[in-house]
Amino acid sequence: MTILLRASALDAFYGDFQALFGVNFQIARGEIVAVIGANGAGKSTLLKSIAGLIDNRHDALRWGDEAIGDRPAAEVVRLGIALVPEGRQLFPSLTVEENLLVGAYCGLRSAPWDLTSVYDAFPVLRERRDSRVTVLSGGQQQMVAIGRALMSNPTLLLCDEISLGLAPIVVEDIYRMLARIRDGGTAVVVVEQDIVRALKSADRFYCLQEGRIRLSGTPSEADSDTITAAYFGT
Amino acid sequence: MMDWLDVATQGILLGGVYALFALGLSLVFGIMRLVNLAHGDLIVLAAYFVLFTSSMAGLPLGVATALAIAAMFVLGYLLQRFVLERVLGDEIMPPLLVTFGLSVIVQNALLLTFGADSRRLQAGAFETGSVSLAPALKVGLAPLTTLVAAVIVIALLQLLFYKTSIGRAFRATADNPEIAQLMGINQRRIFAIAVGISLAVSVVAAVSLGVRANFDPSIGPARLLYAFEAVIIGGLGSLWGTLAGGMVVGIAQTIGARINPEWQILAGHLAFLAVLMIKPRGLFPGAGHDAR
Amino acid sequence: MMLDRPQHLPLVADPAPANTVWRATSETRLSRVARIAGLAALAGLILLPAIAPRTLLQDLFFVFTILTLAQLWNVLAGWGGLVSVGQQAFVGLGAYVLFAAIGLGSLDPVSSIAIAAVATAIIAALIGPLLFRLEGPYFAIGSWVAAESLRLVCAQFKSLGGGTGMSLQSSVYSSLPGLKSVQNLFGVRPAIARDIVLYWIALAIVVVVMLAIYRFVKSRHGLALAASRDNDRAAGSVGVRTDRIRFALWVAVAGMTGAIGALAYLQKARISPDAAFSVTDWTAYVLFVVIIGGVRTIEGPVVGVMILWGLIFYLSQYGSLYLLVLGVIAILVMLFMPKGIWGAASHRWNVQLFPTQRRLFRNAYH
Ligand SMILES: Nc1ncnc2c1ncn2[C@@H]1O[C@H](COP(=O)(O)OP(=O)(O)OP(=O)(O)O)[C@@H](O)[C@H]1O
Ligand SMILES: [Mg+2]
Numbered sequence: 071m072t073i074l075l076r077a078s079a080l081d082a083f084y085g086d087f088q089a090l091f092g093v094n095f096q097i098a099r100g101e102i103v104a105v106i107g108a109n110g111a112g113k114s115t116l117l118k119s120i121a122g123l124i125d126n127r128h129d130a131l132r133w134g135d136e137a138i139g140d141r142p143a144a145e146v147v148r149l150g151i152a153l154v155p156e157g158r159q160l161f162p163s164l165t166v167e168e169n170l171l172v173g174a175y176c177g178l179r180s181a182p183w184d185l186t187s188v189y190d191a192f193p194v195l196r197e198r199r200d201s202r203v204t205v206l207s208g209g210q211q212q213m214v215a216i217g218r219a220l221m222s223n224p225t226l227l228l229c230d231e232i233s234l235g236l237a238p239i240v241v242e243d244i245y246r247m248l249a250r251i252r253d254g255g256t257a258v259v260v261v262e263q264d265i266v267r268a269l270k271s272a273d274r275f276y277c278l279q280e281g282r283i284r285l286s287g288t289p290s291e292a293d294s295d296t297i298t299a300a301y302f303g304t
Numbered sequence: 305m306m307d308w309l310d311v312a313t314q315g316i317l318l319g320g321v322y323a324l325f326a327l328g329l330s331l332v333f334g335i336m337r338l339v340n341l342a343h344g345d346l347i348v349l350a351a352y353f354v355l356f357t358s359s360m361a362g363l364p365l366g367v368a369t370a371l372a373i374a375a376m377f378v379l380g381y382l383l384q385r386f387v388l389e390r391v392l393g394d395e396i397m398p399p400l401l402v403t404f405g406l407s408v409i410v411q412n413a414l415l416l417t418f419g420a421d422s423r424r425l426q427a428g429a430f431e432t433g434s435v436s437l438a439p440a441l442k443v444g445l446a447p448l449t450t451l452v453a454a455v456i457v458i459a460l461l462q463l464l465f466y467k468t469s470i471g472r473a474f475r476a477t478a479d480n481p482e483i484a485q486l487m488g489i490n491q492r493r494i495f496a497i498a499v500g501i502s503l504a505v506s507v508v509a510a511v512s513l514g515v516r517a518n519f520d521p522s523i524g525p526a527r528l529l530y531a532f533e534a535v536i537i538g539g540l541g542s543l544w545g546t547l548a549g550g551m552v553v554g555i556a557q558t559i560g561a562r563i564n565p566e567w568q569i570l571a572g573h574l575a576f577l578a579v580l581m582i583k584p585r586g587l588f589p590g591a592g593h594d595a596r
Numbered sequence: 597m598m599l600d601r602p603q604h605l606p607l608v609a610d611p612a613p614a615n616t617v618w619r620a621t622s623e624t625r626l627s628r629v630a631r632i633a634g635l636a637a638l639a640g641l642i643l644l645p646a647i648a649p650r651t652l653l654q655d656l657f658f659v660f661t662i663l664t665l666a667q668l669w670n671v672l673a674g675w676g677g678l679v680s681v682g683q684q685a686f687v688g689l690g691a692y693v694l695f696a697a698i699g700l701g702s703l704d705p706v707s708s709i710a711i712a713a714v715a716t717a718i719i720a721a722l723i724g725p726l727l728f729r730l731e732g733p734y735f736a737i738g739s740w741v742a743a744e745s746l747r748l749v750c751a752q753f754k755s756l757g758g759g760t761g762m763s764l765q766s767s768v769y770s771s772l773p774g775l776k777s778v779q780n781l782f783g784v785r786p787a788i789a790r791d792i793v794l795y796w797i798a799l800a801i802v803v804v805v806m807l808a809i810y811r812f813v814k815s816r817h818g819l820a821l822a823a824s825r826d827n828d829r830a831a832g833s834v835g836v837r838t839d840r841i842r843f844a845l846w847v848a849v850a851g852m853t854g855a856i857g858a859l860a861y862l863q864k865a866r867i868s869p870d871a872a873f874s875v876t877d878w879t880a881y882v883l884f885v886v887i888i889g890g891v892r893t894i895e896g897p898v899v900g901v902m903i904l905w906g907l908i909f910y911l912s913q914y915g916s917l918y919l920l921v922l923g924v925i926a927i928l929v930m931l932f933m934p935k936g937i938w939g940a941a942s943h944r945w946n947v948q949l950f951p952t953q954r955r956l957f958r959n960a961y962h
Contacts, residue, residue: 339736390931391931396733397891398934399733400679400733401679401883401926401930402931405923405926406923408880408922409920409924413920415915416915416916416920528737528740529737529741532741536734536738566751566752566759569744569748570745577726577742581726
């Protein structure tokens with residue numbers, strides 16, 4: 071099993087405020103890893119650190135053998151790391167198709183994901199390709215956000231609370247999609263507050279609490295009481 | 305009794321000039337929320353560049369213009385990377401003050417280099433030539449070309465924004481700079497290119513200015529104000545709106561000048577203040593998402 | 597005790613002894629020393645005409661007027677967030693109202709200055725609501741448009757010299773207060789006595805304006821304004837009507853700017869629209885003085901105006917070169933010393949002569 075990305079003793083700061091404390095984390099090719107935790111635990115901070123939106127110590131993050139902790143976001147995506155940000159964060163003045171095309175801005179890899187394959191995966195987007203994203207439903211917007219990230223053909227896909235505010239049936243669809251993406255060889259990190267949903271599809275999980283990893287393992291070996299304790303810090 | 309058709313035509317043609325002045329300003333505001341107080345002086349700088357390479361160094365006007373477009377693009381790129389980038393942020397004061405300082409520097413550097421004399425670009429018969437649009441309506445060739453140039457520049461910018469990858473990058477960055485970086489868009493480079501394009505466009509404005517009228521190092525701020533009025537009247541962020549705004553200023557100035565030559569400029573300012581009073585968000589608020 | 601060890605808020609983590617009394621103050625030992633030194637300097641400046649040559653008094657008159665304008669712009673832009681580059685509008689208006697009052701209304705110079713201040717404030721109150729519709733950076737250019745419009749309007753008054761301007765008769769100055777006594781006291785010609793009286797008026801205005809600004813920025817209103825500068829909504833939720841304070845500040849600053857314009861042109865005795873509404877003379881200098889010295893400090897503009905004076909002294913023989921140099925210095929300061937020379941020094945050595953931030957001190961007495 072080849073380790074794609076490894077975080078070692080990762081501390082993250084917003085100005086003077088420290089949000090992550092010595093986090094150790096890793097993910098291998100073809101894995102779905104869940105990161106769970108309560109509000110404010112530091113889940114988004116972990117993903118933003120990986121994606122380069124937060125500057126870290128040079129060797130706190132390694133991509134293969136390369137230390138990438140201090141790479142800016144615009145370069146991290148070129149390595150093959152794509153983030154689906156919390157709250158979707160689409161570009162409101164761009165159409166659906168333009169949002170997807172911006173995702174392919176780097177143009178480094180064009181397979182397997184391009185406009186055609188994203189539209190095949192989310193057929194409803196093909197119908198709305200010329201609409202402004204602001205008029206789409208929440209689920210459709212989430213599909214655009216995922217499609218936009220896929221357009222860069224990432225090796226590692228980071229998904230921040232992609233099920234938030236969506237109907238259960240849509241959530242199931244999206245997670246089926248993630249499993250297919252994983253089967254295509256892409257590693258996937260899913261951040262969720264919904265423990266059950268997250269653990270159902272994940273190969274492994276980490277539980278964050280107040281900026282520290284409290285528990286990690288495979289969903290099958292962890293019992294729900296231990297997880298609840300790590301989650302709420304009781 | 306004034307000839308209304310003639311006034312309207314002259315005003316619209318003048319509006320083309322002001323729109324050209326305004327496009328660069330509108331562009332950088334739309335993409336990066338930068339208000340460049342040195343915009344007028346940079347247009348004058350471009351005019352002197354063309355003057356120097358054509359009249360003084362003997363290059364044909366077209367070649368000199370092309371050279372100036374390249375030079376001003378590079379200047380804009382470097383200006384953003386080494387100066388403006390350091391002060392762009394949440395506070396509005398630093399970029400205003402730096403561009404104001406730049407305005408004073410450019411003005412006085414031109415004054416020291418070229419003196420205070422009025423200059424003009426030599427364009428041969430083109431300067432004075434005219435065409436008849438209707439039996440009683442003759443318009444100057446130079447003003448007409450200026451208007452056509454403004455329309456072409458706007459159309460090209462629209463193509464750039466809506467049909468190219470870098471255009472999408474501009475608009476995505478304007479929408480949400482942080483997320484745009486996640487797409488691999490290098491914001492610093494995008495902003496620098498935007499300022500570069502803004503100054504490149506200002507060369508077209510500079511040539512149209514220099515062929516039509518005299519210029520000297522001190523006229524920059526006045527051009528900035530006309531440009532600004534065109535942008536505000538048109539509605540922020542709409543390039544076609546800017547063209548319409550330029551025409552409103554142009555027509556107001558032409559009417560003012562017909563009543564009393566001393567009132568030309570004042571009439572333009574008053575029209576602007578009147579629009580501000582009635583429609584503070586401009587005539588076409590949010591009409592387009594051009595450049596935003 | 598321990599008055600000279602100011603500590604910044606908050607102080608939650610530091611458990612204080614039971615009998616500690618917290619005292620909020622903005623005074624430091626240094627600021628008291630500065631006050632005494634300031635009073636001594638003021639006394640010296642008041643007495644200066646007894647020994648100083650006329651050119652020095654004229655230079656200092658220029659320094660005082662620019663310093664006043666700089667302080668006014670600093671409070672408007674630095675504290676009020678109203679970054680205007682059109683303050684020449686009010687200099688020009690004040691000057692023109694003075695010329696109208698003296699030339700057409702045959703009033704005496706001092707009442708004319710007062711009338712200029714009031715008239716300028718009224719016009720600012722009229723155009724303010726219009727300009728306030730322009731948000732953020734666009735307010736800056738809008739204020740410039742307003743200034744240009746007012747210049748063009750003033751150039752329309754043929755009775756005030758139209759576009760070419762007019763001069764004041766020297767008989768106008770005979771009604772300056774104290775002129776005769778100064779002539780007798782120092783044994784000087786009327787022209788010199790006039791410069792001395794105008795010097796004193798400028799000195800009085802700069803002192804009063806600086807003290808008033810100092811009081812304002814430390815007042816509840818000033819603090820509310822500073823807090824809201826970057827965040828209107830936050831201030832609104834605290835319940836302070838900062839838009840009203842801002843408007844009042846705009847009007848007051850315009851009025852005082854008008855008074856300075858009137859005084860400056862009373863001294864020059866000759867006016868033209870291009871000079872009185874000059875963006876270089878009345879706004880560029882002023883902005884550079886504030887930037888170089890330090891925005892949002894009372895001391896900064898004082899430092900800045902000294903540097904301006906030095907540059908003009910050494911470089912003005914080279915024509916517009918000194919403006920170029922001034923612009924370059926201003927940009928370099930903005931880039932590498934965004935708080936200005938005074939701001940950087942004050943941060944480095946932790947000195948404030950006019951402390952505008954409150955600090956908490958722990959006192960052992962009860
Ligand atoms: N931009 C910011 N500036 C300062 N502090 C921040 C910022 N963003 C997050 N924080 C703080 O960092 C901590 C971790 O936040 P983070 O967003 O990573 O939590 P999260 O686990 O994603 O929570 P949620 O489930 O609510 O999304 C929180 O205490 C939060 O208040
Ligand atoms: Mg989160």
